[in-house]
Amino acid sequence: MSDLDRFFDKVHSVLETAYLAHEEPWRQSGMSGPEERWVSLRRPVADCMDRSGALLDIGCANGYLLECCLRWTAERGVRIEPYGLDISDKLVALARMRLPAYAEHLYVGNAYDWMPPRRFDYVRTELCYVPGEHERAFVERLLREFLLPGGRLLVANYMEGDPRPERGVLPENHPTRYILDRLLQLGLCPVGYRDGYDPIKDRHVRVAILDATSIP
Numbered sequence: 001m002s003d004l005d006r007f008f009d010k011v012h013s014v015l016e017t018a019y020l021a022h023e024e025p026w027r028q029s030g031m032s033g034p035e036e037r038w039v040s041l042r043r044p045v046a047d048c049m050d051r052s053g054a055l056l057d058i059g060c061a062n063g064y065l066l067e068c069c070l071r072w073t074a075e076r077g078v079r080i081e082p083y084g085l086d087i088s089d090k091l092v093a094l095a096r097m098r099l100p101a102y103a104e105h106l107y108v109g110n111a112y113d114w115m116p117p118r119r120f121d122y123v124r125t126e127l128c129y130v131p132g133e134h135e136r137a138f139v140e141r142l143l144r145e146f147l148l149p150g151g152r153l154l155v156a157n158y159m160e161g162d163p164r165p166e167r168g169v170l171p172e173n174h175p176t177r178y179i180l181d182r183l184l185q186l187g188l189c190p191v192g193y194r195d196g197y198d199p200i201k202d203r204h205v206r207v208a209i210l211d212a213t214s215i216p
């Protein structure tokens with residue numbers, strides 16, 4: 001087995017076990033409670049969507065972010081068609097139960113090499129889904145092969161500003177403290193961002209927005 005396969009195996013088993021140990025929907029998506037924390041730290045993803053279209057959540061876990069994005073964007077008259085991808089078959093099974101009307105839109109696969117059956121207006125991801133040395137190629141593939149013309153790639157950093165970001169990722173990952181700095185370091189130019197703040201645990205989130213112009 002290659003180092004890369006070992007990395008994806010570890011991601012799969014560690015996250016699946018951790019998320020399935022809980023009942024609350026936000027915990028099954030990797031965030032400790034209470035629910036207000038989830039809202040403060042995930043609404044910025046929905047804030048990046050200002051027109052109707054198809055959203056692919058890469059690393060959709062139990063589908064709760066997709067469900068919330070549908071609701072949060074609908075409050076502003078924006079209609080999102082949800083799609084999800086996750087490396088864990090068990091988490092995708094939960095997502096299909098949560099979003100039965102969209103069960104056919106929820107896929108099991110590894111974002112590293114998954115071939116999308118269509119393109120999307122919005123794609124949400126995180127850099128930590130691949131080892132640090134693969135981040136640039138990963139983001140570039142999403143920009144070139146996953147987005148519709150005019151589409152936006154939303155790259156979330158849920159450890160934004162954390163003085164020890166390595167605590168939240170595996171040793172093979174790059175510990176990203178500031179998402180805009182990391183993307184610029186990779187030679188990618190974000191076109192905007194949205195922020196979230198959780199006063200309960202003093203945590204910040206930044207969601208960087210990229211588009212076709214982000215590859216120089």
Ligand SMILES: C[S@@+](CC[C@H](N)C(=O)[O-])C[C@H]1O[C@@H](n2cnc3c(N)ncnc32)[C@H](O)[C@@H]1O
Binds near residue numbers: 061087110130
């Ligand atoms: C923190 S959860 C994200 C949940 C939700 N989308 C959110 O943003 O809050 C990360 C999810 O990504 C999935 N994941 C990690 N690496 C992946 C990869 N290479 N391909 C597909 N899914 C992956 C994990 O199984 C996990 O369910």
